[in-house]
Every structure is written in C-alpha cells, then in structure tokens.
Amino acid sequence: MLPAILCAQPAVRQLWKQKTLERLSAYAASSSGVLGVSAIDLTNGDRLEMSGDTVFPTASSIKVPVMIGMFRDAAAGRFKFSNPVRLTWVGNGDDSEGPLKEKLMHGPVTLTVRELVEAMMQWSDNSAANECIRMVGMERVNALVRELGLRDTHLRRFMMDIAAARRGEENTSTPRDLARLMESIYEHKAARAKDCDEMLAIMKGAQHPFPRAGIPANVEMAAKTGSLDEVRCETAVVFLAHRPFAVTVMSAYLDPGANPVPGAGKIVFDYFSRLAISNEYGRQTE
Numbered sequence: 222m223l224p225a226i227l228c229a230q231p232a233v234r235q236l237w238k239q240k241t242l243e244r245l246s247a248y249a250a251s252s253s254g255v256l257g258v259s260a261i262d263l264t265n266g267d268r269l270e271m272s273g274d275t276v277f278p279t280a281s282s283i284k285v286p287v288m289i290g291m292f293r294d295a296a297a298g299r300f301k302f303s304n305p306v307r308l309t310w311v312g313n314g315d316d317s318e319g320p321l322k323e324k325l326m327h328g329p330v331t332l333t334v335r336e337l338v339e340a341m342m343q344w345s346d347n348s349a350a351n352e353c354i355r356m357v358g359m360e361r362v363n364a365l366v367r368e369l370g371l372r373d374t375h376l377r378r379f380m381m382d383i384a385a386a387r388r389g390e391e392n393t394s395t396p397r398d399l400a401r402l403m404e405s406i407y408e409h410k411a412a413r414a415k416d417c418d419e420m421l422a423i424m425k426g427a428q429h430p431f432p433r434a435g436i437p438a439n440v441e442m443a444a445k446t447g448s449l450d451e452v453r454c455e456t457a458v459v460f461l462a463h464r465p466f467a468v469t470v471m472s473a474y475l476d477p478g479a480n481p482v483p484g485a486g487k488i489v490f491d492y493f494s495r496l497a498i499s500n501e502y503g504r505q506t507e
Contacts, residue, residue, distance in 0.1 A: 222426070223506045225285075227357065229366055229456075231409050231501050231502055232504055233503045234496075234501055234502075234503065235491070236348070237495065237496075237503065238269060238311070238492070240420055241269060241476040241488060241492040242269070242271055243491075244488050245485060245488050245489075246271060248481070248484055248485060248488060249271065249272075249485075250479070250498055252472075252479070252481040252484070253474070253475050253476035253479045253481070254451065254472050254473055254475035254481070255275075255472065255473055255474055256268065256271070256272070256273075256460060256470070256472045256481050257271065257272035257273060257275045257395070257396040257470070257471045257472070257483055258271045258272070258273065258396055258468070258469070258470050258471075258472070258489065259396035259399070259468070259469050260400060260403075260466050260467065260469075260489050260492075260493070261400050261401070261402040261403075261437075261466060261468075262464065262466055262469045262493070262496070263404065263407055263408075263464075263465040263466055264463075264464060268400075269489065269492060270396070270397065272375070272396070273395060273397040274395050274396075274397050275395060275396070275471075276373055276391065276393050276394070276395055277394065277395065277396070277452070277454060277471035277473050278323070278391050278396045278447075278449060278452045278454070278473060279393060279395065279399070279447055279450045279454060279471075280373075280392075280446075280447025280448050280452050280453075280454055280467075281345045281347075281350070281380070281396065281406035281445065281446060281447040281448070282394070282399060282445050282446070282447035282454050282455065282471075283343050283374075283376055283392040283447070284311055284342060284345070284350050284445060284457050285342075285399070285403070285406075285445050285456065286362050286365055286374065286376065286402060287341070287350060287353050287354055287362055287376070288338055288341065288342055288353070288423070289322075289354075289365060289402075289406070289411045289412055289420065290357035290362050290365050290411045290421055291338050291353050291356065291357060292338075292413075292416040292419065292420060292450075293365070293412050293416075294356070294357055295334070295416075296299070296412065296413055296416060300334055300356070301334065301336035301490060302333060302334045302338075303316060303333055303335070304312070304333065304334050305329070305331050305332070305333060306330075306331065306332050306333070306334055306337050306352060307331050308321075308325060308329065308330050308332065308337075308349070308352060309329045309350055310324070310325035310328075310329075310348070311502040312506045319340070319343075319344030319345075319428065320344070320345050320350075321340050321348065321349065322340060322346070323346065323381075324369070325348060325403055326387070329474065330492065332349075332399070333404060333451060334356075336428050337349045337352060337353060338353065339426075340351035340424065341353055341449070342423050342424055342427065342445060343424075343426050343427050343428055344422065344428050345428075345445075345446065346379050349435040350380045351379045351380050354376070354379060354380075356446055359376050360377045363375060363376055363473065365430050366398075369401070369402065369405050369410070369411065370401070371394075371401060371402060372392040373393070373394060373395045373397075373398050374393070374395070374398045374399070374402070375392065375393050375394070376392055377390040377391060377392055378390045378391070378392060389498045394471075395471070396469040396471050397469075398424060399454075399456040399469040399471070400456065400467045400469040400504070401455055401467075402456070402469045403430055403443075403458050403467040403468075403469070404458075406420050406421060406443075407421070407465070407467060408459050408493075418442075421443040421458065422443075423443075424443035424444055424445060424457075424458075425442065425443045425446050426452035427443075427445065427446070427500040430471070431444035431446070431456075431459070431468075431482075431486060431490060432455070432480075432483035432486050433483075434484065435457070435483075435487030435490050436487070436490050437484070440461055440462075441456045441459075441460040442457045442458065442459050442460065442462065443457060443460075444457035444458075445448060445454065445457070448480075451473060451474055451475045451476075451477075451480075451484050452473050453470075453471075453472050453473065453475060453480045453481070454469070454470065454471035454472060454474065454482070455469070455470055455482050455486075456468070456469040456470075457469075459490065461493055461494065461497055462497060463498070463507070464493045464494070464496050465496040465499035466493050468486065468489050470482045470485045470486060470489075
C-alpha cells in the first residue's frame with residue numbers, strides 16, 4: 222500500500238495524489254539506494270509523502286535547526302549578529318567550503334556572527350557550522366526541535382566528525398521532520414516573524430540550491446542541501462505562485478556519484494504546479 226495521507230478532498234484530487242505517489246515509488250525503485258520524500262502544501266497543510274517517517278542521515282541539512290538556534294539566541298540577547306568571531310583553520314572536522322576556506326588557509330579570519338550564519342547556510346561551510354554549534358550548544362539545538370514537535374531529529378556530532386559517525390553518533394532526521402521544520406520557518410513559528418523572514422532570505426541565497434530539474438529559474442526557493450558518501454538530502458521552501466510548498470528529499474545507500482534528489486524534486490514540483498493552475502476538480506483555471 223502506498224504511504225499516502227489522503228485528506229477529505231474530491232476523489233479526482235485524491236487520484237492525482239495517488240498517481241504522483243506511484244510515480245515517486247517507481248522512481249525510487251529505479252534509483253540506486255533508498256529514498257524518502259515529504260512535501261507540505263503551505264496553502265492548506267496537506268502532505269504528499271513516501272517513506273516520510275524513515276530516519277536518514279541529514280548531512281548538512283542539520284544546519285537548519287542550528288540556524289534557528291542562532292537567531293533565537295540573538296533575539297534573547299546572548300550575542301549580537303554584529304559581534305566578531307575569530308575562526309582558525311584546523312582542517313578535517315572543521316573543513317571549510319567556498320571563499321571562507323581560501324581565507325582560512327592563509328590564516329585566522331574574523332567574521333561577524335551574521336556572516337558566520339551566512340557562510341554556514343549559503344556555502345555550507347563546516348568551520349562556520351561547527352562554531353555556530355559551539356555557540357548554541359547541541360543540547361539546546363535538540364531541545365529546540367523537540368519544542369517544535371520534531372521527535373526524530375537529532376544533532377549528535379560536529380560536522381565531518383568521522384570518528385563520532387563510526388561510533389553511531391550520526392546526525393539524523395526524517396523527510397517529514399525537515400519539511401515540518403521548513404514549514405515552521407515559513408509560518409513564523411520557528412522564531413520571531415522578522416527572524417524567520419531573514420532565515421528564508423539567507424537560504425534563498427544558497428550557493429548549493431535545491432536541484433532545479435523541472436523547476437523554472439523564476440521560481441524562488443529557500444533551500445539547504447546535504448551530502449555525504451552514499452547520502453544526498455535536501456530541504457526547501459518552494460515559492461510557487463498560488464501553491465507554495467515545503468519539500469524534503471532524503472536518500473542513502475547510493476551508488477558512487479548518484480543523486481536521486483533532482484528527479485524526485487521534479488515529480489513533486491509537477492504535482493504542485495498542476496494544483497496551482499487548477500480548481501479542486503482538476504480543471505485548469507489559470
């Protein structure tokens with residue numbers, strides 16, 4: 222039986238959802254590894270899910286709740302976003318990406334807290350992420366996600382701590398949890414309204430955006446990717462006109478170089494793009 226949540230809707234819309242789930246199931250079966258998807262219609266809360274409650278490694282998508290913790294702490298006065306933070310290159314666990322890596326390789330770098338958060342989210346920089354984790358604290362990040370009602374999301378280690386991962390201390394979540402986390406930012410429930418809007422703005426500037434397979438370039442997205450060996454997972458709010466949605470695709474046990482996220486993302490986008498231009502009985506009205 223397909224893992225669907227079918228709300229009280231006209232039967233034809235339920236058929237459209239079921240057909241989309243069948244497409245996702247067939248795509249997952251043809252891809253290497255295993256795949257989970259959760260998407261939330263941000264106009265009515267309806268969900269489209271396949272293996273949505275399966276626990277996967279998060280890779281860098283765990284940085285989303287860390288970012289929320291940073292904004293909450295700034296709002297509480299624990300620090301200011303204008304405060305300076307000094308980073309030093311240590312390699313390995315604190316490996317960096319993008320322009321910050323180039324700077325750190327030549328010596329210590331001083332950033333503002335705001336720049337630290339932007340490096341973590343827009344470039345997925347691990348040195349910046351680990352400093353943010355130190356500032357907020359793992360226990361407080363985990364308390365935050367519990368407060369938001371997410372029971373299967375766990376921050377257990379710093380970025381790229383291979384020894385911890387080998388001990389089973391993996392950062393984990395489910396497609397459903399991460400989609401709900403993005404929904405909580407969109408709906409201004411994760412933090413103050415203006416801070417949630419700032420978080421979305423930061424993620425809109427990501428240099429590793431949600432794959433645009435089948436998604437027009439003029440559709441805005443606030444996204445965070447994650448990748449490890451045999452793992453790809455990405456979470457986003459897609460600002461589709463008339464039908465914005467939150468979506469998370471997670472995968473594991475992949476063949477080298479495989480990434481099933483773009484294909485799954487296209488199927489989900491096709492589903493919502495049809496809803497966006499049709500009435501509840503499937504007649505195109507736009």
